[in-house]
Amino acid sequence: MKRDERIQIMQKNLLAWYRVHRRDLPWRRTRDPYAIWLSEIMLQQTQVATVIPYYERFLKEFSTVQALTNSPLDRVLKLWQGLGYYSRARNLHRAAQIVVSEYHGKFPQTTAVLNSLPGIGRYTAGAIASIAFDLDEPVLDGNVERVLCRVFRIKMSPKETATHKKLWTLARTIIPTGKACFFNQALMDLGATICTPRRPACERCPLRDICQALKNNEQNDLPIKKRRPPSPHYDVAAGIIWKNNRILIDQRKPQGLLGGLWEFPGGKREPHETLEECLIREVREELAIEIEVGEKLTVVKHAYTHFRITLHAFECRYRTGRPQAVQCADFKWVKLAELENFAFPKANEKILSVLRQKYATQSAPAIAATHPEL
Template structure:
């Protein structure tokens, strides 16, 4: 039996051909009133970055929360503030310190942009975040939705957000029949997001949309009975909450192979600084053999010997268990080799390499899977004790 939807709900989103529909047609004060009332009674109010107008703290939380769950962000956020309590302290910090504090949180371009943004705020804005969302959007790592959230929470600016959670809420409530990531659909959702902004209470409204998507209107098993928008939700009325929003068309996930070298000399391991661009950009990681090195057993052995010889004379070599790390767009199959040196060779022209104490692995600016591997291999208490 289909549920009856209140007449107060907005009309379903129009087709792509009507994307120029006036935003006023989607205005609905009742929508924002329901969200604000619910947020004040049932929303989240005790997160570490709430109850403040400090734009630095708001900005830091919004960047960390991009594509990352709240529970994962909280310890990183608190640790960041202990080391970098102000935007000036973050701007002045060495990049390797920033990356080390971000290690394990993923999407490392966020950390690089975070550092650049802090330096821009200090250098061009005197350490004060601008209140204008359009100016915020021009800063490194800040998109339109993030700029609106920062401005709304820090300055009370009436600006619309449209992150993944909000897209899901809109797609269900308004019965969006197309993939929200499609550009034409996203443009229509932006029009609706702007049209639905309340005249006042934008902070509670913005937080309410985020809270609804994160706690009730979840991707799987949404809690529709407790949702303040259930009476106007098309997906709920038609029993299609499991279908909406429309999922992104699936593509075959590419798979890649690499060999990582754990080259150890006494109580130090060889690490390599990765380029700023690409996966794990700016972090330290393990040296790797090129994929083509594995085209044959003989070629692989020759490449391995040549790679190790650059740094010393090997006394032992052990192949460890392969493991897989899944990125957003591909899978990486990693085969690690543990290589102990009898004698280290120091050579010029290898500035991207550094010998790092095994005892400090836990605090090294390493990608999460690499750090996990190293801690598993060198877990002896005497090596990992600070």
């Protein structure tokens, strides 16, 4: 069968399959570019089931791009809490401001301009353009890559630049004229529900007659995976610093990993340093105060995209010095019950939950009284 013929069958079968099997997702009940943009940003690196409640809560509070613009970033981060990859929330807020100030609150309709907004890459630009504006623009995410590598039997890693480029060209070539909106979503759904990374359900696949990987029994071998080097591991110490029944928290600088989020002060252990020495040094560098390190509260293991940490949380007592935001954006002394008003990274959330459990039956003054040694 010739390639063009295969592409035609692919278009026809995929669209017919989508009409029957499309997933009913909240963002598919609208053509509002703002809502579609929001869903696409949330779906980057995150499963559909996790995204749905966040998407609904977000739209309830910020029903328009103007409403999002008017909100302080802190509130946006708080609503994002638990979804991870917080740079997405910061970029969302910045992009909303640009849409309102430079485009009068209307989303630009070309992929080039969409692509220039913070947090919108080539995939997201293509998704918004095709789904919200009905433009014949391609999309290429992990799901689409997998389907294309299998159907067209591409035996090179999609992470290689040349292969990636080739896949983008292919994703554009296969779009049926005027139908990118449904075709792209069909490809995404097929990758998410049938042509899954492991054990694809080829027997139920609308592309089984033209799939070159299936024909060669290579569906479990494609796409070719590029070996990743093992991610480094760091020990990190964090302090629950008590003073007069309040706890000291600080806010990370807006740039960089977890920017704008609040956390318990601390940082990465240097070689030849004990965790306690590390904590005293980090708190001194971050906030210019001296502390006394007490008992270990808990240990949390957490994996980020490029590294893993073991976070050791200690209860500490404030000793001397006036806190200053030396290596952080801000700091606050807050009561235990007030901590829920701040957005914390996931690893800190686990500390919070241990902390709440430990003091569930004690009021804040009792905590201080039961820890005279701290």
